[in-house]
Amino acid sequence: MTTKRHFGFGYALLGGSLGLFATTGIAAAAEQITFVSQGGAYQQAQTVAILDPSAKKLGITINQDSIPDAWPAIKTQVGSGKPIWDVVDTPTGYCLRGGEQGLIEKLDFSKMPNAAAMPEAYRSPYSVSYEFYSSVLAYSQKTFPKDAPNSWVDFWDVKKFPGRRALRNHPIATLEAALMADGVAPEKLYPLDVDRAFKKLEEIKPHITVWWTSGAQSAQLLNDGEVDMEMAWNGRVSAVAKEGAKVSFTYNQGILQSTSLCILKGAPNLETAVKFLNEAVNPVHQANLPLNIDYGPGNPKAFETGVIKPERAAQLPSEPANAAKQALMSYAWWSSPAGEAAEKRWASFMQK
Amino acid sequence: MPDSSQKHQRREHGLMLALVSPALLVILLLIVLPVGWLAWQSIYHDGFTLENYRRIFTEDIYWRSFALTFEISLAVTVLALLLGYPVAYLANAVPKGWSIVILALVVLPFWTSVLVRAYAWLALLQRTGVINQLLRYLDMIGEPLALVHNTFGTVVATVHILLPFMVLPLYATMQKIPADLMQAGASLGASPSLTFVRVFLPLSLPGVLAGCTMVFVLCLGFYITPELLGGGRTVMVSMLVSRNVELYNQFGAASAVAVVLLVSVLLIFVAVSRFISLDRMLGQK
Numbered sequence: 001m002t003t004k005r006h007f008g009f010g011y012a013l014l015g016g017s018l019g020l021f022a023t024t025g026i027a028a029a030a031e032q033i034t035f036v037s038q039g040g041a042y043q044q045a046q047t048v049a050i051l052d053p054s055a056k057k058l059g060i061t062i063n064q065d066s067i068p069d070a071w072p073a074i075k076t077q078v079g080s081g082k083p084i085w086d087v088v089d090t091p092t093g094y095c096l097r098g099g100e101q102g103l104i105e106k107l108d109f110s111k112m113p114n115a116a117a118m119p120e121a122y123r124s125p126y127s128v129s130y131e132f133y134s135s136v137l138a139y140s141q142k143t144f145p146k147d148a149p150n151s152w153v154d155f156w157d158v159k160k161f162p163g164r165r166a167l168r169n170h171p172i173a174t175l176e177a178a179l180m181a182d183g184v185a186p187e188k189l190y191p192l193d194v195d196r197a198f199k200k201l202e203e204i205k206p207h208i209t210v211w212w213t214s215g216a217q218s219a220q221l222l223n224d225g226e227v228d229m230e231m232a233w234n235g236r237v238s239a240v241a242k243e244g245a246k247v248s249f250t251y252n253q254g255i256l257q258s259t260s261l262c263i264l265k266g267a268p269n270l271e272t273a274v275k276f277l278n279e280a281v282n283p284v285h286q287a288n289l290p291l292n293i294d295y296g297p298g299n300p301k302a303f304e305t306g307v308i309k310p311e312r313a314a315q316l317p318s319e320p321a322n323a324a325k326q327a328l329m330s331y332a333w334w335s336s337p338a339g340e341a342a343e344k345r346w347a348s349f350m351q352k
Numbered sequence: 353m354p355d356s357s358q359k360h361q362r363r364e365h366g367l368m369l370a371l372v373s374p375a376l377l378v379i380l381l382l383i384v385l386p387v388g389w390l391a392w393q394s395i396y397h398d399g400f401t402l403e404n405y406r407r408i409f410t411e412d413i414y415w416r417s418f419a420l421t422f423e424i425s426l427a428v429t430v431l432a433l434l435l436g437y438p439v440a441y442l443a444n445a446v447p448k449g450w451s452i453v454i455l456a457l458v459v460l461p462f463w464t465s466v467l468v469r470a471y472a473w474l475a476l477l478q479r480t481g482v483i484n485q486l487l488r489y490l491d492m493i494g495e496p497l498a499l500v501h502n503t504f505g506t507v508v509a510t511v512h513i514l515l516p517f518m519v520l521p522l523y524a525t526m527q528k529i530p531a532d533l534m535q536a537g538a539s540l541g542a543s544p545s546l547t548f549v550r551v552f553l554p555l556s557l558p559g560v561l562a563g564c565t566m567v568f569v570l571c572l573g574f575y576i577t578p579e580l581l582g583g584g585r586t587v588m589v590s591m592l593v594s595r596n597v598e599l600y601n602q603f604g605a606a607s608a609v610a611v612v613l614l615v616s617v618l619l620i621f622v623a624v625s626r627f628i629s630l631d632r633m634l635g636q637k
Contacts, residue, residue, distance in 0.1 A: 072603075164479070209501055209583065210501045211585065212584065224479075224480055226479050347587075348411075348412075350585065350587065351416050
């Protein structure tokens, strides 16, 4: 309790003091931006693949910061009127919600030809898809040496596929999976029939051993044999598989999700940030990302560069054939009032 | 003469105040101000509002969480008392050298982080964990038992983590019970169990109350253990606070929950302090 409650306040203080530094330092500095991502292996991979090459090409300095969940910080920083960050890499929904609440800059795509060339479903007035991951059905190959579960219908079928199950303790992607288990086609999910989804979830609830809260936890559960099948992020599953765990997953009926780049409202280096956004989705930089980590490029043109070998491409969530098997998450729906209401309903569903 | 002694006393008070002022300042900056800010957030959002509190007292998910938290805290306290009392008794009864060993074993886990201990329990209790494997090896069970990712696992780990807070105040109280009293009881013909029930137990009650209060209050705010071992269903109040911030980004609602929890803890302390002085409870005298 204590760590959380001081969080926002700490940030307000930090924001205030760092803001002071920023204003005094600006005159002397060359073009620079502060870029914020989620840290860990992911941020390392994008530094090599995208950030360093972009900085070099544009002749700018990219200062990096990382935070597991940027949303509360975005709110406090912009709310204080002196944001210290420029560009954030965050789940797309936050860019959209932030845009509606006046926390995120509206993008001028005429200044970003690389982004403008991307499919419309991959961008919004406030954001550009940066990388893709997928919420997939993962399973233990020890429990299912053959005839593994291959769809959410199978996941819900506790007679045909006995075993312990886990789902994420979060409505996003879980409601989509429930609806697909109930027979809704991936392309007909939105707007989500929330009542129907929760009803279907009630069905599987008694069979869920763990409702996981972090990606690391989900990987651990499968690795330890604590559960036999679960919803998990593809990168987490392939990471434990690489370490020798007998686990696998299917892209069939996966829920394709993205993090996006967006710019904080009133960012200190707005113009440089726009230039960087364009460069960051350059197909060649984007193609370098999956060479360093198991995530797919946000710009599908990356697959046409020849940088990604076909056998590597086949493993990636956003590779066109894999993407075709999956549902593309609608962040627009999740940040709409109906989506927010569904998120709130989750808490009472869990505690019943 | 009384005049100068009063002056002396006043000067001494002034000196003491000057000496503690840095500490007071730190407390003010790091505790009083943030908590005040927190309380303010719970009632002010574009104007004065009691909406956050109304929700806590009317929506049943909040009620359920508070009820569950108090239930778990009560269970943990009772278990810690049942486990801790014999340990403290033993540490008090054996010769000095042995009591140091016993107390060292009680305090040792303090040096391991709560997170590590939670994961250790996971390794012990999970389906393929040590305990289930052992029971299956001994053919005592067919299917692995569900020992973790539920309230049971949460309570077990929490008892383990909080046990020292029970044992230490108990031991401190028991140490002060004069051994002569037990001898006197025996010399008057009472059996050992009767001297224990009539003499030792009543005299150790302040320690029991102190230990129980410490464990109960600390348990109310537990976060990591239920988060890791509760399987997502054991939603304690501290988790409501974090969910409100992380999932719904409602600092006001989170603050209100925290304030209600804080007030309940203060009320418990006030109630307990009617029976036993807080100084004594925190091991001062």
